[in-house]
Amino acid sequence: MQAGALMELKAGEGPSALPRLKxxxxxxxxxxxxxxxxxxxxxxxVGMRLEAWGPQIAAxxxxxxxxxxxxPGxxxxxxxxxxxxIADFVAWLGRFLDEMKLERVSLAGHSMGAMISGGAVARFPERIARVALLNGVHRRPEAAKAAVLARAAAIRATGVDKDGPLKRWFGEDAASLQARALTRGWLEAVxxxxxxxxxxxxxxxxxVYAETWPTVTCPALFLTGSGDPNSTPEMAQAMAAMxxxxxxxxxxxxxxxxxxxAPEAVNGFLAEWLVAEEKPA
Incomplete structure (x- = not known):
């Protein structure tokens, strides 16, 4: 392990590349x-890289x-x-935990990482002390499902779409504009x-794992933005209720x-989650 290998990051910022091990x-x-x-x-x-967690690594x-x-990829x-x-990506995470000799972890995922995390706590719950889904997806409505499947089908013909995700993911405030520039760079590099x-x-x-939440007995945080059109508050609340x-x-x-x-707000909720042993009031 290389403790301190990650450079210092300010909230909302991240370097173009962090030192990696394999x-x-x-x-x-x-x-x-x-x-x-x-x-x-x-x-x-999807489309990102580990630098997208810069504010959380620093915190x-x-x-x-x-x-x-x-x-992967x-x-x-x-x-x-x-x-x-998605089951193959969940199995990939299991291999990663094996190769890192990690018997039990706190697991947080964003977007597709959230989907993988939900699968992991369903398939090998004994290895997950707690799970957090940031901007996770749960049973998309038919129109949203059709749109995302159409985008998936178009990728090989048109390449990586950068403008579409940036329009969906960000507003026009100063923090969003800064994060948008970082995100565009990661999409261009994928x-x-x-x-x-x-x-x-x-x-x-x-x-795939949408109905497994009633069997998940560890603390489980479901977090999203009020304006996220694809990972909606209703999805987060539905999973939390289960x-x-x-x-x-x-x-x-x-x-x-x-x-x-919103790194300060997110980090505050993750700090609450990291010490949770039972459902907060």
């Missing part, structure tokens, strides 16, 4: 911190071991095979093939990339 299976990650308790594992969303590296991982991680579904495989799995994966120790937090005035546009 597992024997080709999974790239960065880590910092030596705190006790379950390590905090962070999984970003929590002094209290716990933080491990941010590049999703993103950053410097090896891609999964074409045709891989491997098109890895992006296509991941986005296709994301498009078809919203119902999970025995689940609760929802909605950040007003923000959209999809809340961990970048």
């Amino acid at each position: 597992t024997p299976g080709g999974i790239a990650y960065a880590e910092a911190g030596l705190g006790e308790g379950a390590p905090l594992v962070l999984i970003h969303g 929590f590296k002094d209290r716990c071991r933080v491990i941010a991982v590049d999703m 993103h950053g410097e991680s090896a891609a999964l095979a074409e045709g891989s579904g 491997d098109p093939e890895g992006y296509a495989v991941a986005y296709t799995a994301f498009a078809g994966g919203d119902a 999970a025995p120790k689940g609760w929802a937090r909605i950040i007003e005035g923000h959209r999809h990339m809340v961990n970048l546009t």
Whole structure:
């Protein structure tokens, strides 16, 4: 482990590249911190890379071991095979935990990372001390599902769409404009093939683990922005209502990339989650 390998980050900012290590299976990650308790594992969303967790790495590296991982086909991680579904991405996370010799972790995911996290706590709950879904998707309405499937089908013909996600994910306030510039850079750097495989799995994966939340007994946080059109407050509240120790937090005035546009609020809710042992009042 390289404690302190991550450079200092200010809230809402992130460098173009953080130093990476790799597992024997080709999974790239960065880590910092030596705190006790379950390590905090962070999984970003489709089209992003581990730098998207910059404000959270900076906030929590002094209290716990933080491990941010590049999703398959993103950053410097090896891609999964074409045709891989969300269950394959969940199995990939299990291999990562095995290769890192992590027996039990606090797991937080954003967007597709949230979908993977939900699958992980369903498939190997004994390894997840607590789970947090940031801007997670749960049973998309038919119109939204049709739109995301159409975007997935168009990727190989048109390449990585940058303008569409940026319009959906950000407002026009100063914090959003700064985060938008970072996000555009990450979208421009993503491997098109890895992006296509991941986005296709994301498009078809919203119902795979949707009904497993009643069996999840660990603390479960569901957080999103009030203006996120795809990972809606209603989705977060529905999942929270199903999970025995689940609760929802909605950040007003923000959209999809809340961990970048509202880092102080997000970090406050994650701090609450990291010490949770039972459902908050």
